[in-house]
Amino acid sequence: MDFKKVKDFYSKQIAELKVTGNSFLIEEIKNSSLNEFNSASFPSTKDEEWKYTDITPLLQKEFFIAKKVKDKINIEKFIFNNFPQNLIVFIDGIFSEEYSKYEPSNFQIKNLTSFTNDDITFLQDYFDISGSKKNIFTIMNAAFAGEGFFIYVPDNTNVELPLQILNINGYSNNALITPRYFIYVGKNSSLKIISNNRHFSDNSYFVNNYFDLRLARNSHLDFYNILNENSFSYNFTNILMERESNLNHFSISLNGKFIRNDLTAELNDENIECNLNGLYLSKSDNLVDNHTEVIHAKPNSNSNEIYKGILTDKSHGVFNGKIIVAPQAQKTNAFQSNRNILLSKDAKVDTKPQLEIFADDVKCSHGATVGSLDENSKFYIKSRGIPEDIANKMLLKAFACEIIEKIEIKDIRKYLTSEISNLLTEKKSLDN
Amino acid sequence: MLKIKNLYATVEGKEILKGINLEIQEGEVHAIMGPNGSGKSTLANVLAGHNNYKVTQGEIIFEGKNIFDLSVEERAKEGIFLAFQYPVEIPGVTNYSFLKTALNEIRKQNNLEEIDSKEFMDLLNKKMKILDMDDVFIQRSVNQGFSGGEKKRNEILQLLMLEPKLALLDETDSGLDIDALKIVSNGVNVFRNKNNAVLAVTHYQRLLNYIVPDFVHVLSKGRIIKSGGKELALELEEKGYDWIKG
Ligand SMILES: Nc1ncnc2c1ncn2[C@@H]1O[C@H](COP(=O)(O)OP(=O)(O)O)[C@@H](O)[C@H]1O
Ligand SMILES: [Mg+2]
Numbered sequence: 299m300d301f302k303k304v305k306d307f308y309s310k311q312i313a314e315l316k317v318t319g320n321s322f323l324i325e326e327i328k329n330s331s332l333n334e335f336n337s338a339s340f341p342s343t344k345d346e347e348w349k350y351t352d353i354t355p356l357l358q359k360e361f362f363i364a365k366k367v368k369d370k371i372n373i374e375k376f377i378f379n380n381f382p383q384n385l386i387v388f389i390d391g392i393f394s395e396e397y398s399k400y401e402p403s404n405f406q407i408k409n410l411t412s413f414t415n416d417d418i419t420f421l422q423d424y425f426d427i428s429g430s431k432k433n434i435f436t437i438m439n440a441a442f443a444g445e446g447f448f449i450y451v452p453d454n455t456n457v458e459l460p461l462q463i464l465n466i467n468g469y470s471n472n473a474l475i476t477p478r479y480f481i482y483v484g485k486n487s488s489l490k491i492i493s494n495n496r497h498f499s500d501n502s503y504f505v506n507n508y509f510d511l512r513l514a515r516n517s518h519l520d521f522y523n524i525l526n527e528n529s530f531s532y533n534f535t536n537i538l539m540e541r542e543s544n545l546n547h548f549s550i551s552l553n554g555k556f557i558r559n560d561l562t563a564e565l566n567d568e569n570i571e572c573n574l575n576g577l578y579l580s581k582s583d584n585l586v587d588n589h590t591e592v593i594h595a596k597p598n599s600n601s602n603e604i605y606k607g608i609l610t611d612k613s614h615g616v617f618n619g620k621i622i623v624a625p626q627a628q629k630t631n632a633f634q635s636n637r638n639i640l641l642s643k644d645a646k647v648d649t650k651p652q653l654e655i656f657a658d659d660v661k662c663s664h665g666a667t668v669g670s671l672d673e674n675s676k677f678y679i680k681s682r683g684i685p686e687d688i689a690n691k692m693l694l695k696a697f698a699c700e701i702i703e704k705i706e707i708k709d710i711r712k713y714l715t716s717e718i719s720n721l722l723t724e725k726k727s728l729d730n
Numbered sequence: 731m732l733k734i735k736n737l738y739a740t741v742e743g744k745e746i747l748k749g750i751n752l753e754i755q756e757g758e759v760h761a762i763m764g765p766n767g768s769g770k771s772t773l774a775n776v777l778a779g780h781n782n783y784k785v786t787q788g789e790i791i792f793e794g795k796n797i798f799d800l801s802v803e804e805r806a807k808e809g810i811f812l813a814f815q816y817p818v819e820i821p822g823v824t825n826y827s828f829l830k831t832a833l834n835e836i837r838k839q840n841n842l843e844e845i846d847s848k849e850f851m852d853l854l855n856k857k858m859k860i861l862d863m864d865d866v867f868i869q870r871s872v873n874q875g876f877s878g879g880e881k882k883r884n885e886i887l888q889l890l891m892l893e894p895k896l897a898l899l900d901e902t903d904s905g906l907d908i909d910a911l912k913i914v915s916n917g918v919n920v921f922r923n924k925n926n927a928v929l930a931v932t933h934y935q936r937l938l939n940y941i942v943p944d945f946v947h948v949l950s951k952g953r954i955i956k957s958g959g960k961e962l963a964l965e966l967e968e969k970g971y972d973w974i975k976g
Contacts (some may be wrong), residue, residue: 682806685803
């Protein structure tokens with residue numbers, strides 16, 4: 299595989315990209331990102347962070363920035379609908395005014411293209427993530443970032459209505475989709491966001507999402523990233539948390555040929571509560587890879603990470619959970635668990651905790667399991683006359699409920715439960 | 731109703747049951763007693779069709795049919811019910827939906843329509859009253875976080891709801907205080923009628939004060955070494971198992 303050729307292909311696209319915003323700064327970001335892109339390289343499986351995840355299939359295809367969709371499309375079926383909310387819709391990564399409905403009364407939603415040079419400091423901060431976190435995909439996202447949203451909640455503001463960001467992907471074939479979201483929750487404020495990523499068709503596409511979540515002092519954010527993709531999906535989530543802030547993050551990967559989620563959470567002060575919940579399903583010969591990193595920089599904070607996976611057919615799951623506890627971060631509580639159920643003998647999971655603990659007075663625990671559905675539990679259910687397939691569904695529900703019951707939005711809970719059932723129905727090989 | 735002929739069974743290659751013969755008629759209560767490890771739970775599991783247990787010889791005839799080829803759920807639908815020694819917890823699945831799913835599967839077998847919700851709730855409330863169970867159990871996840879006694883009560887609730895022909899009770903008295911034991915036993919006695927039967931597997935005689943057996947069998951090392959009437963249970967209680975061994 300000639301990685302150089304692939305880079306040249308995207309490099310040329312970036313160079314020819316017309317920046318739509320009012321700001322020449324975006325032009326600058328594009329140019330500097332292009333330079334960075336040119337000197338970065340695509341990872342191979344020799345890379346420790348990409349050991350189990352081969353991106354060759356992604357690089358073998360050529361993706362292009364999509365054009366704005368003019369046709370009327372039915373988006374209803376994709377929306378979580380049964381509650382009042384604000385809605386922002388993107389189709390193939392391009393903001394769609396006509397389908398979006400939002401009335402931010404007490405917070406701001408701003409399209410990247412509407413920024414001007416007055417917003418320079420804001421923009422610079424937004425794009426300037428520290429060097430160590432950058433990788434070729436995040437650089438690519440910045441370089442292509444013509445589209446994106448700033449969601450800004452001022453201090454002392456509770457945003458009651460959840461905000462749903464609906465991304466409908468794969469309307470056109472070979473779309474390159476690179477939205478970037480910056481979410482800031484001010485002091486003593488709260489916000490709920492549902493990032494709802496769906497596929498329109500069987501087209502192939504490449505989504506490269508970038509989420510920047512910042513929680514100011516004593517703020518609260520519930521964030522659901524729900525992926526029901528069909529093709530390639532890369533998601534980078536950068537989380538910065540200040541004193542007494544509280545995050546409930548849900549990384550839900552339901553489907554996708556190739557999914558890689560990189561998430562990094564920095565707990566930069568004391569008394570922070572960071573809850574990372576993950577649920578991933580995979581089938582056929584799909585790949586789902588979750589790499590997470592939790593950094594405890596200061597004392598007295600808690601992180602609680604639970605990722606659960608259900609895999610069938612010949613699918614492959616990867617979990618790598620890093621916890622870093624800095625020398626001064628005494629009295630840290632860091633908990634991590636990764637549990638996996640394999641529904642077929644050809645499915646597999648590579649799971650690895652990575653603990654780097656430099657403080658001595660901390661409570662850290664981690665655990666990982668890969669197994670199949672418990673035979674004794676299955677026997678119990680079947681002994682009540684319940685057939686095998688329903689018994690399996692019940693047991694998967696039981697397995698996932700630790701995550702699902704933490705979700706406050708009923709629509710999402712129902713959706714996940716039915717997706718889990720579908721996984722069994724669609725299961726291709728019926729081996730033991 | 732049930733005829734067990736010269737039954738041998740193994741678990742993980744180890745022979746546990748070594749030639750069991752037992753016959754149970756409608757309306758009867760049989761007790762199987764025996765020391766720990768004698769194979770009581772194994773027998774119950776073999777009858778219910780647990781696939782860890784392999785029948786290597788002999789046969790089980792239930793309602794005139796050899797059930798060797800029947801799966802666990804098919805046996806349940808035919809009317810065999812096992813109240814577990816250690817009931818399983820199923821988080822995220824409510825007692826309500828679990829019981830309703832099970833009941834409808836069994837009704838399907840008997841060519842009955844799905845039960846409607848109102849009728850189901852009436853039935854459930856009636857049965858729960860017998861067991862002195864609180865309404866909150868309806869919406870709680872199956873056995874999750876239940877105390878030992880609550881789990882046993884829940885087993886008997888399922889028994890009362892599903893109304894099988896043959897109830898296998900595996901150590902149903904274990905973990906129960908005397909009040910709970912009375913309630914649970916009463917549940918079993920409510921279940922009993924002239925068309926069904928109970929096979930109670932127990933280590934102790936205690937349960938048999940409340941669920942009075944017609945026959946008592948002593949299981950030792952995978953064989954029934956003695957059978958008798960209900961007095962045999964009292965004798966065992968008094969003298970222990972040693973006196974019949976040998
Ligand atoms: N799943 C199993 N795997 C291995 N050995 C088992 C299993 N179930 C039962 N046994 C063995 O079979 C024997 C009988 O056990 P069991 O039927 O549970 O006895 P009881 O119920 O009378 O106490 C014991 O030696 C036990 O260790
Ligand atoms: Mg036992």
